[in-house]
Amino acid sequence: MAFTIVWTLIVGVFDGLIGFVLYKQFQAESYPIVRGEIVASSIKRSTDSEGDTTYRPIVEFRYNVDGTTYSETGHRYGSFSSSDRGYATRVVARYPTGSEVPVNYNPRKPNDAVLEVGVGNTEHALLLFFTPFNCVMFLLWINLGGIIRRRLTGADAVGVKITRRRYRTIVRMPRFAPLPTAVVAALGVSFASVFVVVFSSGLDPHPTVLKIVWALTGGAAVVAYFWRSFIVHTGAKDLVINHKAGTVTLPQTFGRTGDVWCSVDQVTRTRVKRVTHSGKSNETYAPMLHWRDADGQEHQEQLAEWMDENRAAQFIAWLDTSIVSSHKM
Numbered sequence: 001m002a003f004t005i006v007w008t009l010i011v012g013v014f015d016g017l018i019g020f021v022l023y024k025q026f027q028a029e030s031y032p033i034v035r036g037e038i039v040a041s042s043i044k045r046s047t048d049s050e051g052d053t054t055y056r057p058i059v060e061f062r063y064n065v066d067g068t069t070y071s072e073t074g075h076r077y078g079s080f081s082s083s084d085r086g087y088a089t090r091v092v093a094r095y096p097t098g099s100e101v102p103v104n105y106n107p108r109k110p111n112d113a114v115l116e117v118g119v120g121n122t123e124h125a126l127l128l129f130f131t132p133f134n135c136v137m138f139l140l141w142i143n144l145g146g147i148i149r150r151r152l153t154g155a156d157a158v159g160v161k162i163t164r165r166r167y168r169t170i171v172r173m174p175r176f177a178p179l180p181t182a183v184v185a186a187l188g189v190s191f192a193s194v195f196v197v198v199f200s201s202g203l204d205p206h207p208t209v210l211k212i213v214w215a216l217t218g219g220a221a222v223v224a225y226f227w228r229s230f231i232v233h234t235g236a237k238d239l240v241i242n243h244k245a246g247t248v249t250l251p252q253t254f255g256r257t258g259d260v261w262c263s264v265d266q267v268t269r270t271r272v273k274r275v276t277h278s279g280k281s282n283e284t285y286a287p288m289l290h291w292r293d294a295d296g297q298e299h300q301e302q303l304a305e306w307m308d309e310n311r312a313a314q315f316i317a318w319l320d321t322s323i324v325s326s327h328k329m
Helices: 002-028 085-094 121-153 178-201 207-233 309-328
Strands: 033-047 053-065 068-073 100-106 109-114 161-165 168-172 238-242 247-250 260-263 267-276 283-292 298-302
Touching: 002 121, 033 085, 053 085, 053 100, 053 109, 068 109, 121 178, 121 207, 178 207, 247 283, 267 309, 283 309
Parallel strands: none
Antiparallel strands: 033 053, 033 100, 053 068, 100 109, 161 168, 168 238, 238 247, 247 260, 267 283, 283 298
8 A cells, every 4th residue: 555655656747747838829820829039059968967858948038918918938749858869850840930920819918828739749759668567556456445345245255256156166366466467558659659759759759659649558458458358258267166066167367268167076285375476576376276086186276366465364264165065076
């Protein structure tokens, strides 16, 4: 929860700044237009203590509204410095000193004006750059929402969908649900696109490239969602306990590509396995089912893998109860 909140606050600050710039750029489309003149157009070069250099286009213009002359700096709202010298050079080239330009000014505040309105390539590039961070934030909130829901609904909530049909108990437990899968797909495509578009074309990529990238990102999310939904609804990822036949059919996850089942009499034990990931400080918890086949060979099957130990223990307790009830039938 703490990490989710901190991540949300950090990403939310940048989202708020971008949202404010988008709002101002949209608002400026309705501003009245007057003729103005470029007073100065140059590139401001800055180098920090670590030797990193950034460039910012400085476009100063003046214009007259109702007999009053105003001077403003900035061709767009949210103009900022970046390491992309090419972008700054192209902006300065568009506004040579002494040229006449149309100026969009705020009628309620005449000294507030810009030369370019609407959402441009720069804003699209920024949105693309922060899309992976927002996808991670969305995944964190999905996970946190599931934990909160399970805590609020009480001990019977084992964190999976359970359906009872006559003599069968069906537990839907895919490793990846459709919505998180769609978010991960969007995250992957947008993350790759950042390197392809932003770091290759800078802050002023070609509009056609941006349209293709957004189409690929959205398309990947939609395809991943419906593909995963189809797989989930086929029942292949379900754990099925047939109380009348006394069998347990395992979900096709964790390496199982076909039907694997055993009788409840063959189940030797259930447990929660603590999984420590190499190179990572976090641990996950895997509900395990142990059973012995007709030849006496011991099998251990992993059913899920969660970050919440209580959730795993709760599921195992429920599974034990369900298997015991099958023994009695």
